[in-house]
Amino acid sequence: MKYVVVSGGVISGIGKGVLASSTGLLFKTLGLRVTSIKIDPYMNIDAGTMSPLEHGECFVLNDGGEVDLDLGNYERYLNITLTKDHNITTGKIYSHVIERERKGDYLGKTVQVVPHVTGAIQDWIERVSKIPVDDSGLEPEVCIIELGGTVGDIESAPFVEALRQFQFRVGSDNFALIHVSLVPVIHGEQKTKPTQAAIKDLRSLGLTPDMIACRCQELLEVATIEKIGMFCHVGPNQVIAVHDVNTTYHVPLLLKEQKIMKFLSQKLRLDTIELTAESLQKGEHLLTRWKTLTANYDRAFETVTIALVGKYTHLKDSYLSVIKSLEHSSMKCNRKLKIEWVESSDLEEETKTSDLSKYHKAWHHVCQADGILVPGGFGSRGIEGMVAAAKYARESNIPYLGVCLGLQIAVIEFVRNVIGIPDSTSMEFDPAHSEETASVVYMPDVDQVKLGGTMRLGIHQTKFVKGSENAKLRKIYGGSEYVMERHRHRYEVNPKLISKIEAKGLKFIGKDETETRMELLELDDHKFFCGTQYHPEYISKVLDPSRPFLGLVAAASGILDDILAREDLSHKGDF
Numbered sequence: 001m002k003y004v005v006v007s008g009g010v011i012s013g014i015g016k017g018v019l020a021s022s023t024g025l026l027f028k029t030l031g032l033r034v035t036s037i038k039i040d041p042y043m044n045i046d047a048g049t050m051s052p053l054e055h056g057e058c059f060v061l062n063d064g065g066e067v068d069l070d071l072g073n074y075e076r077y078l079n080i081t082l083t084k085d086h087n088i089t090t091g092k093i094y095s096h097v098i099e100r101e102r103k104g105d106y107l108g109k110t111v112q113v114v115p116h117v118t119g120a121i122q123d124w125i126e127r128v129s130k131i132p133v134d135d136s137g138l139e140p141e142v143c144i145i146e147l148g149g150t151v152g153d154i155e156s157a158p159f160v161e162a163l164r165q166f167q168f169r170v171g172s173d174n175f176a177l178i179h180v181s182l183v184p185v186i187h188g189e190q191k192t193k194p195t196q197a198a199i200k201d202l203r204s205l206g207l208t209p210d211m212i213a214c215r216c217q218e219l220l221e222v223a224t225i226e227k228i229g230m231f232c233h234v235g236p237n238q239v240i241a242v243h244d245v246n247t248t249y250h251v252p253l254l255l256k257e258q259k260i261m262k263f264l265s266q267k268l269r270l271d272t273i274e275l276t277a278e279s280l281q282k283g284e285h286l287l288t289r290w291k292t293l294t295a296n297y298d299r300a301f302e303t304v305t306i307a308l309v310g311k312y313t314h315l316k317d318s319y320l321s322v323i324k325s326l327e328h329s330s331m332k333c334n335r336k337l338k339i340e341w342v343e344s345s346d347l348e349e350e351t352k353t354s355d356l357s358k359y360h361k362a363w364h365h366v367c368q369a370d371g372i373l374v375p376g377g378f379g380s381r382g383i384e385g386m387v388a389a390a391k392y393a394r395e396s397n398i399p400y401l402g403v404c405l406g407l408q409i410a411v412i413e414f415v416r417n418v419i420g421i422p423d424s425t426s427m428e429f430d431p432a433h434s435e436e437t438a439s440v441v442y443m444p445d446v447d448q449v450k451l452g453g454t455m456r457l458g459i460h461q462t463k464f465v466k467g468s469e470n471a472k473l474r475k476i477y478g479g480s481e482y483v484m485e486r487h488r489h490r491y492e493v494n495p496k497l498i499s500k501i502e503a504k505g506l507k508f509i510g511k512d513e514t515e516t517r518m519e520l521l522e523l524d525d526h527k528f529f530c531g532t533q534y535h536p537e538y539i540s541k542v543l544d545p546s547r548p549f550l551g552l553v554a555a556a557s558g559i560l561d562d563i564l565a566r567e568d569l570s571h572k573g574d575f
């Protein structure tokens with residue numbers, strides 16, 4: 001196993017995740033099997049209990065793991081399926097060590113950060129790196145490890161020390177370190193001092209960078225590269241420049257141009273791994289497809305505008321997978337994507353009274369959009385604005401996709417305005433509401449007291465119902481009998497109202513494996529008005545977009561019929 005650690009210095013949030021996944025992709029183009037691990041030095045066991053407004057979206061895996069959003073990057077770029085153990089947090093490591101201590105595993109010993117915690121981290125990495133993550137079912141050959149935060153933080157110290165020891169455990173032919181740094185431009189001059197300081201910190205902790213990836217706004221000047229090489233004691237071929245590009249999908253090619261694989265192949269002795277002609281060919285095919293995709297992106301000149309009506313719009317990362325799914329879909333439709341961010345509460349009557357211009361601006365964005373998306377969310381703030389947006393989309397024949405909460409919103413709107421129960425809502429927002437008239441109710445099998453990791457989570461089957469053959473959502477999935485998608489919710493559509501709702505034209509065309517829970521909805525006689533109780537954004541891939549999102553974007557671009565006529569819609573993974 002070859003381990004490539006990606007760490008960061010200077011500041012966080014400079015695209016370590018994109019760099020790490022792009023590097024992983026380049027290993028894949030060589031025909032290698034690649035996996036990845038994300039280390040998050042926070043105390044939480046997982047990302048499930050953190051606010052999306054503080055930490056960005058909580059990503060959900062097949063096994064129900066609620067993990068850091070960077071795991072989504074890896075799954076999307078590398079087309080792999082990770083497990084909750086691929087996200088290591090301080091919380092997980094400490095509870096593992098403490099549990100072992102209570103069992104008596106360290107009997108007679110004083111349990112310490114070094115060597116016990118650092119040892120547990122290394123064992124964890126070695127164990128998890130071997131889990132097969134792709135269709136081959138075989139052990140991966142390369143493991144990318146992204147260390148969250150910046151080196152030098154108190155929080156990440158045990159992980160840095162574990163990785164320092166790890167390079168000796170696995171041997172230097174099997175370990176490479178890429179340190180991501182920032183080169184700011186001050187008064188027109190590219191400044192190298194922050195990078196020098198970051199590398200000094202790294203070396204003082206016993207780690208040596210094999211490559212220094214410099215993030216900068218503009219192309220890095222040759223003189224800057226040479227200076228970093230000299231002051232940081234590495235060759236100029238070990239300094240790579242990652243300047244801002246119009247889409248992050250260009251980053252793998254940017255790294256390739258700078259021949260990073262040449263250096264890494266030598267350092268990691270990749271020539272010792274025997275590759276079959278088939279895997280080499282697969283790698284080349286992947287590279288060709290990636291190049292075509294980015295070239296097409298640059299050439300697309302028509303724009304599709306989607307209004308994203310949500311409640312966490314102040315931090316775009318709260319909707320990272322949603323944005324990515326829209327991007328993947330737009331690329332498939334040869335459109336440039338424009339997202340209009342609409343904070344749902346701005347669409348409400350209250351804002352009309354308090355800030356008229358904000359209210360009109362928000363509505364202007366909704367009305368100008370080619371399609372409307374209401375994503376997932378929790379809690380009652382902003383709900384009325386979402387309901388108003390769904391009403392507008394339904395009545396004006398504007399393509400609409402509701403994801404999880406967005407599906408529930410579409411049902412609430414329909415029950416209020418078409419069925420005629422004006423005060424109907426979800427019991428999430430009004431727990432005392434009558435169960436007879438609530439549109440959305442608590443699922444009976446969900447824990448109401450313990451909140452960590454207790455929702456209906458992870459991958460479940462959704463079956464299309466009989467008679468749904470002509471539904472757009474079913475067609476866009478290639479006409480399949482069922483789909484497997486990832487869930488994260490506590491509430492469901494009230495089973496008591498189903499027949500009334502369906503009689504008026506809003507059809508539940510997909511149900512869970514027991515055929516009692518409503519999972520997919522589609523409105524008759526509308527361009528595209530759909531909802532999914534699951535989160536299709538979690539399995540969208542760069543080269544294989546999530547189908548409900550593709551449906552929305554295609555409908556919004558006016559090409560849904562063309563897309564539905566494609567014969568390769570059912571070719572999962574190679575569409």
Ligand code: GLN
Binds near residue numbers: 403
């Ligand atoms: N809050 C809703 C529920 O728990 C929707 C969840 C979501 O959008 N992920 O059912």
